[in-house]
Each structure stands twice: as structure tokens, then as C-alpha cells.
Amino acid sequence: MSDKATLEINGQKHEFPLVTGTENEVAINIKTLRGVTGGVTTIDPGYKNTGSCESAITFLDGEKGILRYRGYSIEELAEKADFLEVAYLLIFGELPTSEKLEQFHSDIKKHAVVDDDVKKILDAFPKAAHPMGVLASLTSALTAFNPTSVNVDSEEEMYNAIVRILGKFPILVAWTMRKKHGMPLDYGSSSLGYVENILQMMFKRPDEDYVQNPILVNALDKLLILHADHEQNCSTSTVRIVGSSHAGLFASLSSGISALWGPLHGGANQAVLEMLEGIKEDGGDTKKYMAKAKDKSDPFRLMGFGHRVYKNFDPRAKIIKVAADEVLADLGVEDPILDIAKGLEKEALEDSYFVDRKLYPNVDFYSGIIYRAMGIPTEMFTVMFALGRLPGWISQWREMRLRKEPIGRPRQIYIGETHRPFKDINNR
Secondary structure (H helix, E strand, O other): OOOEEEEEEOOEEEEEEEEEOOOOOEEEOOOOHHHHHOOOOOOOHHHOOOOOOOOOOEEEEOOOOEEEEOOEEHHHHHHHOOHHHHHHHHHHOOOOOHHHHHHHHHHHHHOOOOOOHHHHHHHOOOOOOOHHHHHHHHHHHHHHHOOOOOOOOOHHHHHHHHHHHHHHHHHHHHHHHHHHHOOOOOOOOOOOOHHHHHHHHHHOOOOOOOOOOHHHHHHHHHHHHHOOOOOOOHHHHHHHHHHOOOOOHHHHHHHHHHHHOOOOOOOHHHHHHHHHHHHHHOOOOHHHHHHHHHOOOOOOOOOOEOOOOOOOOOHHHHHHHHHHHHHHHHHOOOOHHHHHHHHHHHHHHHOHHHHHOOOOEOHHHHHHHHHHHHOOOHHHHHHHHHHHHHHHHHHHHHHHHHOOOOOOOOOOOOOOOOOOOOOOHHHO
């Protein structure tokens, strides 16, 4: 294959170099396009065919159902690593030794305190506020309590900023949920593991000890790992483009939270439960709704099935389905919503319409089931997604800054009015 691509415009040919990634992905480098063609640009709504950066963090092959972090398969990481190991891997490029992991966790715990004035900001929100709006605001507010900008050329400053947010973010997540429930705020315990402490901070009642359930710990650990990064999706691209202006880490992360909030992105698992609620209110007939999903003239959308990127199967869904089955079996939850979910799953896995089109239940479907069974309210689902995605956003922000990428500045094709004279108000 040639190492160049030729583009012909108005009879003139222009050559552009090809870039080949380590997994043999090929891209045309068009950074000189406007200069050599006298202003010609490309248009790619949604950037579906545009690579915004070169990255060494996550490899995704949607056709083959492959997801790898730093070269390690998601299947192997979910089976053999814990969330904190995966966070370290994503951010720093290699799996930690036991000594480095212990130090990493110790340093995070040192920062697992939030300035008391943050509580005042939290108190100002009404209970009806959506947790994602609260989380984005509190994350952005951390900038006010940590005003010093990070010198990205200093490994020490970069490391301190990373362990600081990894220590504080779970507190903000837990407080957001406890605020919603009118529960007193809790800092958890420094004697617990990272994931165990998250569960305690979220669920511990003031009048009793919190007893850890290893099946729930395992399920949450896997969910956080599976959500930790997913290449250049909407929220990750947002973090990178905001960070490209040299905005700080906390501000960049806050922008990612806002992008994740949308129902087409992180809000998908919330949309799954809202769909299930709607089916329940209509009598709970799963066959009726599977038929509606197959009817092209019906506006009903089956949420949690298929995936925009994975054209075969979502490798994360295969892993988390096992955890979902374990959680439901252990908790023995009697919930008509979860019964409807299992009914839809069974229908989809056996119906040739869905099987032939590879519309299998995805990670959002199973994560919603697990969170529901654990007692996490529906509006908190996307917050839990953000908690898992945190190390991915950090790693992408760090990579972008270390590579000294230029500020993001997409072009456009103008389709408005051409030049026209101004009309006095009396003549309009």
C-alpha cells in the first residue's frame, strides 16, 4: 500500500501522508489541507470519520468486539485486576507493582477529604436537582479550593493533581446521593479498599454498621473497570478539547461530566430503566414491546440493545451479564422491573430479528439492572458511570497535555445568508 493519499480538486492533485497505528488502523493526515488547497476543508458531522488525535490509551475494534486498555484485553483486566489497578494502568501506562499500587492507594486516601465549604455549595441545591448537575458543579467548584494550576511538565505536580481528584471524586458522588436521600454526609473509612469505601460512603446508615457484600463489591468493581475508558467518545473528546485550551484538570473533568449527562451517552442506562418503568405501567407485556421495537413505523425505541460502535457484540456486556446474574441471585430481589428486564433479555437472545441484527443487550442494559438491584436510584446511574470513567478522562487529559496538542478548533461550512446591507429599523 502507498504511504500517501492523493486528492484531486479542480484538476489539481494534492498528496497527503498516511498514518498507520500499531493495530494497523490507517488515517489520512490532512493537517496541511487548507494551506495547500487554498482554503478547502472537510465536513464530517459527528466526527465519525475524523481522528482528532493519536492516543496510546485505548484500542477499540467495533467490528470484532475488541476493547483493550494499554494493550490488555478488557476480559483479562475484569477477571484479574481491580479498579484501582486499572486506573493506574490507564493513567500511567503500565500495571503497578504491589508496592506502587499500595502507595497509589495511600496517596489517594490522604486526599479523601473535601473542604467543608463544599458542603455549603451542596446544601444550596434543592433535593430535586439532578445528581449529574450537582456532580458537575461540585467538581468544577473544586477548582476554587485548589486554585494553583498544574505544571504539566512536573511529574510530581501532575501526580498530586491525579491522586487529589481520585480521592475527592468518590466523596462527591456519595454526597450527591446522600443529599438526594436526606442522609447525613459520610467520609467512609481509610481502612477500606477503594471500591468498598465507595459503597460504605453511599449506603452506610448513621445508626448501624455497614456490612460489605463481596458479590456487590465484585460487581461494582467490574462495572467501574468496564466503564473506565472507551476511546474518543463524546465526553472524552470534550475533556480533551476543553483541556486543549489549558483549562485545569477539574474544569476539564466537569465538562466531561456535562457531556456524559446526555441520554445518548452516559444517560443510556438511566434511559433503560425509564423504558422498563414505562413497560411496567403499560402492563409489563415484553412480547408486545419487542414487537413494537421491530415495527419500523412505531416510534418506540428499545433502549440498552445494540451499540453505536460495536457492530457484533459489546465485549463489556458479556462480562457484566455474569455479575448481574450473581447479584440478582444473591440479593433475591423481587422487583417487577427486573423481571421485565430479564424477559426482554430472553426475548432478544432468542428472537431471530434481534440475533440476525446483532442487537444484543449492551453494557448499559446490565449496568442498569445491577444498580437497580443494589438500591441505587435511577437518576444516580449516570453518576456511577462518571465514577468509572474518571481514570479514563484523567489519562486522556494527561496524554493530551504531555503531547502538547494544539487547542481544538474545528472548522465549519457556512450555509447562512451572504453579505447584505443593514436596514434601518423603520424599513424592516
